[in-house]
Amino acid sequence: MDQFHPDDSLFEVYLTETSQLTEQLEDIILACENANRIPEEMIHEIFRIMHTIKGSSSMMQVHGIAALTHALEDLFSYLRENGSRQAPGSDLADLLLEGVDFIKIELHKLKNGLSADGDASVLIRKVEEVLESLGQRSSGPPPLQRYFARLLFTDDCDMVNVRAYHVIHQLGELVAECRHIPEDLRDDPAAPDLIRKHGLQLYLTTEKSYDEIHAALSRTSFLKELVLNTIHHDEFREEGADPDAGDIWPDQADQTDLADPADPVTGKTNRRGNRESAAAAGGSQGKSITVNVSKLDELMDLVGELVIAEAMVTQNPEIAGLQLEQFHKSVNHLQKITREIQDKVMEIRMVPLASVFQRMRRVVRDMSKKLKKNVNLQLAGEETEVDKNVIEHIADPLMHLVRNAVDHGLESARERVEAGKPEVGTLALEALNNGSEVLIIVRDDGRGLDKKRILEKAKARQLLQRPEADLTDREIFQLIFLPGFSTREEITEYSGRGVGMDVAMQNIASIGGTIAVDSRPGEGTVFTIRIPLTLAIIDGMNVRVGEALYTLPTTSIKESFKPQVRDLITDPNGREMILVRGTCYPILRLHELFRVPSDCTRIHDGVLIMAEQDGKGICLFVDELVGQQQVVVKGLPPYLKSFNRVEGISGCTLLGDGSISLILDVQGLLGR
Amino acid sequence: MKWFKNMRISAKLISSFILVSLIAGIMGTVGIYNMWKVDKEYKGLYEDYGVSLGDLGSAGIDFNRNRYRLANMLLNDDQAEKERLANEIRDIENQISLNLEEFGGTIRSEENRRKFQELQQKFEMFKTSRDRVMDLALSGRNGQAIELLNTETAVLASAANDALMEMFDLRKTNGGKLSRQLSEQTNSSMISMVVTVIVMVVVSIILGVLVSRMISKPVNKLVASANQIADGDLNVIVEVESRDEVGQLALAFRKMSDNLNEIMGNIQIAADQVASGAKQISDLSVSMSQGATEQASSVEQLTASIEEIDSQTRQNAQTSNEANEIAEAAKQNALLGNNQMKEMLSAMDEINDASQNISKIIKVIDEIAFQTNILALNAAVEAARAGQHGKGFAVVAEEVRNLAARSANAARETTELIEGSIRKVEEGTKIAQETANALQSIVDDVARVSELISNIATASNEQAIGISQINQGIMQVSQVVQTTSANLEEGATTSEELSAQANLLQEQVNRFQLRKTKTGSGSSLDELSPELMELFEKMSRNKGNVPPVSEAKAAAAQQTKIDLNDYEFGKY
């Protein structure tokens, strides 16, 4: 087997693509298993995936995978041909999953520069057996395939009908049969318009493979978009009826519509949710390309700088106050576009946690099967998006937590019933975005953590730094994150080595997050992972204290007002508080806290900003409110972090005139 | 009768008339009284006798009527008739009583009264009897009645009747007596009255004559005096005899004649004086005229000198004007110089500014040099990093550094040069400033000189004006002198006339004969007003010299006024 340098871009693409497809496949299989049947589209999808993997693996000379997928392709081709009425059952699913695992392992090897020398022959044989049992030997010439193609031409293509005719002509050699809509390309005056609007629709029957047809069609000049779908025999007849019928088109959600004016957050999510869930459900023919994450990083940086540069232009003191109407119009346009770019790039980078969560399904399924525990996995907030970077780092810890939960946390069915709990244990994965960070919560309703045991173990391993009596429950629970900690007596396949939790914590810490655990004996355990949105563009409120500027995320600001001296209260400890509509809020004087020299020290000279986090409120005393703007969040340089972690400052940002404003973190400020 | 004489005429007349009227009045009164008396007497007569007789008569008649009725009664058998008659009798009886009473009222003498009473008694007796008769008659006893009647009553009746007739006669006699008395009285009155009248008339006439004579005599006297005076004889003496109007008139006459005397006397004197004065004036004015002529000639000389001065002054003014112009021109030049100096200063300032600008640019260049240096260092760093590959780049970086150093040097040197230049410019500026100051002071001095000259010019001009005014004044004086001369001529003429007039006056006055008693004020020549005398003397002394204008003027003014108001005139 030839070796491929991991840096080889083509290879990189192959790896990424194949991993993706494999994941997709896994999701589909799991979904189908849950549904206890494989719907027709799924078969097609699986087939397609196999086909694609096969093709690319052959190209990459990864023979192991190629052979396996070939076999699976045959199987599914058969299934496709002969209907899926025969419910394959969970055996098939197991088999498929095995295959998926094999592919994964091989890919993993390749990623790490090792050779993919796995032997799939065992699996292949199994597949062939299944196929035999289904009564068909896959051999012989590849059957006739039927494809549906839609070609959209670019706007500057004149004579689309001629172009279309050319395409069809060229295909003529490749395809056995070709039906096209619009039918009359030469004489029909409406044909060009139809083509322009709906594209050239082709119904092809050929023995050529998908790729071949795809390649052939891709060579068309002035091609804006190509959609090529393999169609089932039955569906073929149905098509050709109404070209305008919406359901003929493959998932329209894939037509990424750049001019979509929908709300970026929800629209984005919906669309991508659609796409991702469609992918998960196994029916998307969407076009996607694999992009190197580092490129995205650079793009993000550039976009961030673009935002700053744009701010620098629009807030340039030289034009401040000038009435330049046309200029402002153009600037507004620029800002709009910049914002859109921002959003798009954010979109690109942000990936919903769904993929991670979905993977958990697999884990839970395998484990519950193995451990004979019935686990109900509830996912919530899968559409919550996090940076790609984060996804990669969160997957392992999450997996570890899930494993722990299923393994240790949830009791056996019997125990549960005895304890009065429902037989099926519940494991909830929840993700939510609270403005400055993403929370991922893993909750189980199992037996909870045993404080005593933890303390014992900690003492035994001399991991205690402070006297036992001083520790709060939380702190006790936090001990489990220390390296070398495990209360498991024996080491199972999944856990017990004591290297899981601390690794998880490190992983989370590496992306700047924290993990906390809370538990109630007999009721369950909750792990809360907080990941700060370090790489984000947030809406911030700029405030000034003395000469220094600070930015507060607007989502944490409840209100701001000019305080009256009479509302000021001083408690016996000397802490200042203020009464607002009957509730008392502590006042935090930023100029004292950060030791910034400021002329404004009297309460009624400045402004109080009421900020809230998790129900707790605090009033920050600043000199004045400067303004509101979108800011690019940049983390504080790690060098500074090496000295001291400043509670309350979560990062910094560059303002329009190039000056730096420190971003305040309400959570941290509350702690002071 | 002195007092009467002194009464006013009107009073006299009035009193006389009153007297006369009084007399008339008395007479009248007397007459009236007499008449009244007579009237009264007659009335009394009438009443006492006339009327009373009447009454008596009536009573008698009635008495008889009663007798008749009585008789009727007796003759009548008719009771009613009797009654009626009885009533009638009673009525008539009343009547009789009344009349008798009336009569009784008129009785004046005792005797008559006695007689009357008798009468009444008789009547009473009759009445009584009658009544009885009546009663009888009424009661039907006519017989008795008749009897009675024929006896008693008849007797009584006759007695009464006789008494009555007696009375009657008595009265008549008395009446006649009385009437004759009265007539006698009347006659006497008439005589007295006539006498009185005659007396009164005589008195009146006498009074009238007296009074008129009292008035007319003095008046005639006065008339005579007046005629005297009119004829020119002022030496008349008027007598005053009374204090009445005429007397007053006489007094006034006297005063008038006295005054006239006096006045005439004075006039005479004055006329004499005037005559002499006029002569003197005449002489004087002649001499003054001479003097005036001499004055005029002196004035001419003065005028000439003044004109010379005037022309000199004008020349002065002109010269100073010229000087002024020259000074002005000098000032302008100095200002021009100053302006140019200022321009030079501003040019130097600009040089300074330019230098500053250059300095700034030099700073910029310096900055650039510094930045270039940094860049070069950065480049060197990069070159060092690039290792082998960067060697060439390092050289380039080094060169760039050198270049930057050279730039910096050049910038530094230029800065020094600039600073030197700035310093020089500053010096130059200082010098220029001083020059400017000097020029400025020149300008100031020139301005002052110019001002002074201008003052001189103005003063000269004013002088010229003043002199021309003087000239004018002198002209006026000469005019005045001429006028004076002319006036003097006139004066002389006038005094001649005056003299003539004075003579005329004297002639007139001489028509009157004056009382020789009183003398007025001194009528000698020395009594002319002393001021005038003084002036004459002075003038005669200063004939030769040119008198100052004012004095001449004053003299002239005084000369036209001849003070005739002798303050002693009219004092007594």
Place this chain on the structure above:
Amino acid sequence: MSESFREDMALMEEDSQKDKYLTFIVDEECFGIEIRYVTEIIGMQKITSVPEMPDFVRGIVNLRGKIIPVMDVRLRFNKPFREYMERTCIIVIDVHDLTVGLIVDSVAEVIDIPSSDVAAPPDLANRGNRFVKGIGKVGADVKLLLDCEKLLTDHEVEQLLNS
């Protein structure tokens, strides 16, 4: 290329950079740091101060969108503070992915100092000399060569010493 080859190359590069130092002046004294740590040299910028930092950590600056913490070398070496002028430079160094800007009075040049000319530093106990890796002789001048890693990371010890 293989990983090892790549590493070799990197090493070679590092070697070629090894004897090159960037010299700068702080308080009349001339210091030098290895070029391989130097990213760039920039002029003085507006420094945004960050609270609760040691006094020699002046704050952060914005370098073309990148946030870089800056340290005042004078204060780090316990020398008296001097007001920043326009000639004051910041040398941006990168040590093990820690980017820091060093505020110096002025930058001199890039110079080659072969290791033969580098002598060992004197007494280690002296506070300021903790950071000096060696003494470089260049002609008649002496330049104190600094150890960047210690410069950036040695503060815990310092804190201990201080406490």
